[in-house]
């Protein structure tokens with residue numbers, strides 16, 4: 001009998017590596033949240049002021065142009081994306097661009113629920129980006145900036161022409177605050193607080209370009225719109241939504257938590273610092289991946305590798321020789337062992353993605369914690385491989 005692989009000496013100080021809700025910011029404490037707006041109406045002076053502050057800080061940190069509107073909307077990122085699609089699509093043909101589970105979900109919405117006649121799907125498998133040159137920007141375009149379940153992102157907005165006729169609707173939920181969003185190329189941008197800022201679920205943010213507002217005011221979709229999706233009244237934009245007069249009641253506790261996260265991001269140096277932290281985190285993971293022969297980044301092209309949702313596949317021949325269920329069981333056993341050891345939480349691949357690991361690397365995660373995690377990945381792999389050998 002061979003000895004069990006030796007456990008590393010050090011565990012990450014914070015073992016929360018979930019891809020959503022993501023780790024709270026360093027030194028987060030519920031005690032730091034402002035409590036004055038709690039138990040007050042969101043339409044009171046203080047309630048509205050806090051919602052407005054959240055919008056202003058979002059604009060400052062993400063560098064959203066002054067003539068773009070920012071609204072806080074219900075139902076997290078999903079609510080924001082669906083509100084945009086239900087309100088705007090149908091005026092012209094649409095190209096749906098998808099390369100992982102969330103993007104595919106938006107395709108299902110458009111093809112099976114909205115049932116748009118003139119919808120094209122441009123897609124790629126997990127790990128790849130589709131051929132972006134196939135997109136026709138004279139049509140509307142829906143895409144996900146960072147595919148959270150495959151760890152594949154667009155490198156920048158250069159593939160989008162400035163003089164497009166259609167609107168671009170971008171689900172940026174796992175990109176905002178970690179990657180540079182090119183707002184000149186984006187007509188609708190959405191995200192939720194629970195990702196890169198480590199905020200809470202429940203609320204979405206929708207950012208509209210002047211052209212998106214023009215469409216909203218000029219076009220009425222053929223289908224009914226529930227109140228929760230309505231951005232216009234009598235053919236005019238409901239401007240109040242973009243000043244913090246939310247459509248329905250928000251959680252003021254979540255709003256306070258979001259403000260806390262935004263203020264923390266500002267205090268460490270804003271967007272540049274948040275991007276640098278995520279980049280350093282990806283580097284910590286990728287350096288380890290490059291140093292071993294059993295693990296690879298699911299994103300084949302380094303240009304497209306996510307610095308937030310880093311997805312890894314196990315390429316050891318003993319594992320790849322197994323069928324998909326066997327590979328999934330192997331990865332799951334590693335994930336469970338790391339959980340049981342108190343070394344990492346929630347690092348399994350997404351349920352629809354190829355078997356493997358997914359480690360969150362957004363700016364609320366400390367690089368030192370990822371560095372401490374890497375030897376544990378090796379340990380979990382060695383343990384699991386040894387148990388395969390014993391079973392053989």
Ligand SMILES: Cc1ncc(COP(=O)(O)O)c(C=O)c1O
Nearest residue numbers: 020076077078102148173174192
């Ligand atoms: C790319 C992407 N889109 C949409 C969602 C759904 O976000 P929410 O649960 O905030 O609605 C997620 C969540 O992981 C995501 O990663």
